[in-house]
Amino acid sequence: MHTPSLSGPPVEPVAVPAVVTALAGDAALTPVWRNELGGLTFRLDRSDGVTSYVKWVAAGTPEIDLVGEAERLVWAQARVAVPPVLDHGTDLDGAWLLTAAVPGRSAVDAHWAGRATDVAAGIGRGLRLLHDALPVDECPFDWGIERRLRRADERIAAGEGPANWFPEHRHLDPDEARARLDAPPAVDRLVVCHGDACVPNTLLHDDATFAAHVDLGSLGIADRWADLAVATWSLGWDFGPGFDDVLFDAYGIDPDPHRIAYYRLLYDLA
Structure with missing residues (x-):
């Protein structure tokens, strides 16, 4: 997610894409999420009690790669709890990804x-x-700095700047912000990162124990702080300040202000 206030359950009527209607068949169809780029998620409840979810995004939305997400889910699902892929595809209108529900x-x-x-x-x-759980030496997907800087450059060239950024970075001009990204911190530990470790993308059991990860379209190899910086940042958006240390303690790490600042800026611009 980029601007947290723009993502969430739809509050206005949603036009259901034709392919989603076809995938639903006789199932009850409920829109459950709209992201800031217009991507939609629907819950499909069949009469036999089976539930699945379909994500859809309009053609020409390069920030969301549902085919790539399907590949990442298939690769990861043998080792971590993620939604199993049931179907995916594209047509002239957009792309879709159908997954089974997970607890x-x-x-x-x-x-x-x-x-x-x-x-x-x-x-x-x-x-x-x-x-x-996920082995770096077997992972075919990259989420490293170099790749993400290319995306930041594309966005800056397209005219995006402080008005599109989070408040923490709006005092920077584009040249200064971009220059800061040219001085990354040394890698702490390479891992297979989630790629968008915002609060909504973790599922929890009712006792608050971890259940599953969702929205893994950017999963790939990167320093673990690329996830940790965004996960703690997102806590503030959804629950207010004061909970970062709880997350760090549960993960088993001390906060690193320099890496946190760098990877939050990279997330914002890229």
């Missing part, structure tokens, strides 16, 4: 109101499980 609630579900400490701990443990 757990989104960490931004209303169930967690007043339980930010439990959520932060569950996310921290879930990230540690992900980073420890």
